[in-house]
Amino acid sequence: MPPIVLKLFEARQGDCVDGRHRRPPVRSLTSHHHPTGLTSTPEASPCAWLKSPVRHAKFAVTALQAIEVEGLTKVYPPGLRAVDGISFSVADGESFGLLGPNGAGKTTTIKMVTTLSRPTAGSVFVFGVNALESPSAVRQMLGYVTQAVSVDGDLTGYENLLIFAKLYNVGKKDRDERIGQVLKYMGLQDRANDLVKHYSGGMMRRLEIAQALVNRPRVLFLDEPTIGLDPSSKREVWLHIKRLIKEFGTTVFLTTHDMVEADELCDRIAIMNLGKIVGMGTPAELKKSVGGDVITLRLSDSLPGITLPTEVGTVARTEGELLTILSANGEEAVPRIIQHFERLGLRVVSISMNRPTLDDVFMKYTKTSLVDAGTFREARSTRRSFMRRAR
Amino acid sequence: MSIVRYVQSALTIAEMEARKIRHDSTELWTRLVQPALWLLVFGEVFNQIRGLAPGGLSYMQFITPGVLAQSVLFVAIFYGITIVWERDVGLLTKLLSTPSPRSAIIVGKALSAGVRGVFQAIMVFALALIVGVGLRFDPLDVAGVFVVVVLFAMCFSSLSMCLASLLKTRDRMMGIGQAITMPLFFASNAIYPISLMPTWLQGISVVNPLSYVVDAMRAMILTGDYANLPTDIAAVGASTLIFIALASLLFKRIIE
Numbered sequence: 001m002p003p004i005v006l007k008l009f010e011a012r013q014g015d016c017v018d019g020r021h022r023r024p025p026v027r028s029l030t031s032h033h034h035p036t037g038l039t040s041t042p043e044a045s046p047c048a049w050l051k052s053p054v055r056h057a058k059f060a061v062t063a064l065q066a067i068e069v070e071g072l073t074k075v076y077p078p079g080l081r082a083v084d085g086i087s088f089s090v091a092d093g094e095s096f097g098l099l100g101p102n103g104a105g106k107t108t109t110i111k112m113v114t115t116l117s118r119p120t121a122g123s124v125f126v127f128g129v130n131a132l133e134s135p136s137a138v139r140q141m142l143g144y145v146t147q148a149v150s151v152d153g154d155l156t157g158y159e160n161l162l163i164f165a166k167l168y169n170v171g172k173k174d175r176d177e178r179i180g181q182v183l184k185y186m187g188l189q190d191r192a193n194d195l196v197k198h199y200s201g202g203m204m205r206r207l208e209i210a211q212a213l214v215n216r217p218r219v220l221f222l223d224e225p226t227i228g229l230d231p232s233s234k235r236e237v238w239l240h241i242k243r244l245i246k247e248f249g250t251t252v253f254l255t256t257h258d259m260v261e262a263d264e265l266c267d268r269i270a271i272m273n274l275g276k277i278v279g280m281g282t283p284a285e286l287k288k289s290v291g292g293d294v295i296t297l298r299l300s301d302s303l304p305g306i307t308l309p310t311e312v313g314t315v316a317r318t319e320g321e322l323l324t325i326l327s328a329n330g331e332e333a334v335p336r337i338i339q340h341f342e343r344l345g346l347r348v349v350s351i352s353m354n355r356p357t358l359d360d361v362f363m364k365y366t367k368t369s370l371v372d373a374g375t376f377r378e379a380r381s382t383r384r385s386f387m388r389r390a391r
Numbered sequence: 392m393s394i395v396r397y398v399q400s401a402l403t404i405a406e407m408e409a410r411k412i413r414h415d416s417t418e419l420w421t422r423l424v425q426p427a428l429w430l431l432v433f434g435e436v437f438n439q440i441r442g443l444a445p446g447g448l449s450y451m452q453f454i455t456p457g458v459l460a461q462s463v464l465f466v467a468i469f470y471g472i473t474i475v476w477e478r479d480v481g482l483l484t485k486l487l488s489t490p491s492p493r494s495a496i497i498v499g500k501a502l503s504a505g506v507r508g509v510f511q512a513i514m515v516f517a518l519a520l521i522v523g524v525g526l527r528f529d530p531l532d533v534a535g536v537f538v539v540v541v542l543f544a545m546c547f548s549s550l551s552m553c554l555a556s557l558l559k560t561r562d563r564m565m566g567i568g569q570a571i572t573m574p575l576f577f578a579s580n581a582i583y584p585i586s587l588m589p590t591w592l593q594g595i596s597v598v599n600p601l602s603y604v605v606d607a608m609r610a611m612i613l614t615g616d617y618a619n620l621p622t623d624i625a626a627v628g629a630s631t632l633i634f635i636a637l638a639s640l641l642f643k644r645i646i647e
Contacts, residue, residue: 114488116646136490144488148481154411166403167489169396195414211485 064128065089066219066251067096067113072122074108082108084275085122090219090268092127095245095252099262099358100272106255107147109272110223113253114144127218140168143212147223151207153197157188160196160207161214168215182210186240202233206240213244220244222254226261238264259358269358271365279365283358290356290364293330295337297323300347312336316363321349326356326364400491404499408506419510426462426515430455430522433582445584448613451524456608457581459515460601463508463540467547468572470504471555472564478645479561487646494639497552501635504548505541512540532611539611542627543604549634556641581605600630 067090074083083105090096098106111117113124115135124131131138151160161179170178183189186206196204205225212220225241226234242265244250256262262269263283271279271286279286295313299321306315306323313327327333330353338348412419434454437443444453477483486496516533519526554567576582578592579601585593596602607623610616 111484111646116484116487118643136492139488140490142488144485146481146484146488148484150481150485152407152411152482154414155407156414159407159410163403163407164485164489166406167400167486167491169399169490 064092065125066092066094066127067253068123068125069109069113070123072109072112072124073120074105074112074117075120081275083112083119086270086272086275086277087122088270088277088280090251090253093249093251095254095265095267097262097266097269098253098255098272099257099259099269099362100255101257104257104272105275106257106272107223110144110221110253110255114142114221115139140215141218142221143215143217143219144221145205145208145212145223145225147227149201149204149208151196151204151211154195156193156195157183157199157207157210158192161211164211165214170214178214178216182213185213186210200233201229202236205229205233205237209237209240209244217250219251219253222252224255224257226256226258234261241265259362263358271362273366279361286358286361287356290326290360292326292328292356293333294354294356294360295325295327295330295333295351296354297325297337297351298349299323299341300349303344303346308337308340312340316360324360324363326360397492397495400489400495401499401502404486404496405502405506407499408503412506412510416510419507419514422462422466422511423514423518425465426458426511427518429458429461429582430515430518430524434458443583443587445586446614449525451522452526452613453584453609454582455515455519455524455526456612457579457605459512459536459540460543460579460605460608461576461581462511462515463544464547464572464575464601466507466511467504467544468551468575469564469568470500470507470544470548471551471558472561472568474500474552474555474645475559475561475564478559484646493642494635497549497635497638497642498545500552501545501549501631501638502541504551505544508540508544509537512537526612527615528612532615535611536608539604539607539624539627542624542631543600546600546627546631546634549631549638552638553634553641556638556645559645575599575601579605600627603627 067088069089070087072083072086073081075081086105086109088096098109100106108117112119113126113131115124115131115138119132126138126141129137129141151157152163155163158179161182162175165175165179180189183192186209188203188207188210191199191203196207199207209220209222209225222241226237229237238261241252241254245252245265252265254265256265266283268282269280269286270277279289281289292313294316302318302321306318308315308325313325313333315323316326317324325333325337327337334351334353338351341348430451434451437454438450440450444450474483477486487493491499516526551564551568555564558564558567578595579599580596581601585596585602588596603623603626606619607627610618610620610623
């Protein structure tokens with residue numbers, strides 16, 4: 001890496017907010033010596049703790065969480081609970097994902113955390129700053145990449161970055177340097193002076209991420225970062241995000257309905273369905289919680305109410321002759337499952353065994369497949385937005 | 392948020408608009424058709440009728456500030472459509488996620504309409520020059536006209552943004568824009584003096600900001616009589632402030 005790029009995320013001296021709305025830092029269980037747990041910080045500045053020395057360390061026990069959300073609720077009239085009392089926290093330097101079908105309430109959640117939408121109930125703190133009381137101070141700390149394409153096609157890539165650098169109060173002397181850095185970092189320097197409407201989808205997405213980085217954000221919000229991109233552009237955007245996480249330890253908060261994406265990019269995932277968080281953990285933990293291996297088999301005939309001896313496995317889903325079984329030890333379970341069905345007079349037409357994927361996790365927690373849930377909920381959310389517009 | 396940052400945010404948003412116009416100015420040229428028709432067709436025909444314009448002015452002279460104001464009015468009143476479009480594509484969400492205060496974004500957008508208004512003014516001036524309408528080209532007066540144009544465009548574009556926050560679709564904005572521009576135009580002194588109107592219409596024209604704008608422009612580029620100028624500018628300024636405040640309050644509804 002060229003050395004200049006390493007300055008992308010340095011802590012800024014000027015981003016101190018006044019202390020009025022700051023929440024007393026949460027005392028972590030393992031640090032007894034000082035309320036903030038940051039006794040080694042030599043600076044006497046009241047905002048010294050904002051530049052936490054441990055923020056680049058992954059999963060460090062920090063006193064201050066990057067994001068803390070409690071009982072967050074959004075009710076749209078006439079009573080649709082888009083987000084229904086969710087609570088979670090994201091550690092400094094962590095990459096956290098909200099996984100769920102379209103319409104699960106992910107974007108509404110992100111809008112409330114980024115102060116764009118006012119919660120009906122609940123609290124949001126970003127690095128200890130109350131988002132409901134000091135929205136502008138919170139916005140100064142974040143970079144937000146929206147779900148829809150949000151760069152202006154009638155401006156050049158450079159101009160898009162320039163405007164946002166100005167809106168984020170980046171000083172005149174730093175502006176060009178920072179813009180140059182993010183353009184280079186996102187691989188767009190050759191096309192900087194072309195109008196954005198001539199960019200490809202993947203380039204626009206990269207420009208949007210670059211735009212969010214001009215602010216040198218402490219938290220980067222990515223709402224469906226690869227939605228609508230072709231597979232190769234998708235990979236490319238993933239690579240850029242992974243590099244950001246790896247090289248700078250940026251705190252990333254993303255939403256996605258793509259299990260592969262959540263698996264690739266997130267340290268920790270919350271599964272969201274119908275406005276609620278139904279499961280949370282690292283991808284490995286979540287997969288483990290599914291209960292071992294996933295066995296899919298096709299029977300010669302459909303049979304309602306199929307059960308299995310518990311030591312063999314549990315039936316997660318039946319769909320006609322198609323059966324999904326979760327088993328702690330797949331290799332041993334396969335012959336026993338075949339035997340079991342032969343005893344019932346059913347022939348096993350085909351059988352396959354897989355390690356659990358996040359789709360299986362999703363299925364376990366919501367009792368619906370991500371794909372099915374998506375289409376149903378999508379229709380509802382599309383109709384809802386129509387209704388909202390009609391008001 | 393200091394006042395300097397506030398003004399910077401607003402100016403940055405206006406700069407965005409100016410840069411867009413620099414890349415593609417087609418729209419500005421197409422918007423010249425209507426004022427040209429009013430001036431070259433309507434104006435020329437009614438110029439034959441003596442006594443329509445007061446104070447020894449020719450009708451062409453009389454109508455020029457009116458046509459100028461009307462063309463700016465069109466730009467401003469339909470500005471809300473741009474806002475709805477920007478919301479639909481997600482640009483607005485992005486702007487609102489910056490630390491800039493909402494009202495600074497409104498002021499910036501209103502100024503953007505002002506930028507477009509200034510281009511309209513330049514073109515109508517050029518047109519009037521080509522046709523040979525006698526105008527006073529005192530540099531200070533011309534500068535004054537541009538100030539009034541910017542203020543006026545800000546006034547009606549913020550009204551348009553209020554409507555956009557409430558109506559939320561482009562179709563409805565088109566409808567409401569059509570529905571209010573012509574009444575505003577006809578209930579003003581843009582194409583005939585207020586003294587010729589029936590009494591009920593005179594009452595309406597007194598509360599119509601367009602009348603004050605046209606009056607101010609006439610004073611500056613035709614008569615040189617500044618007696619009413621402070622009242623005119625105060626009236627337009629006050630309406631602008633009210634609409635900007637209202638738009639800032641309503642604006643959060645547009646992205647919810």
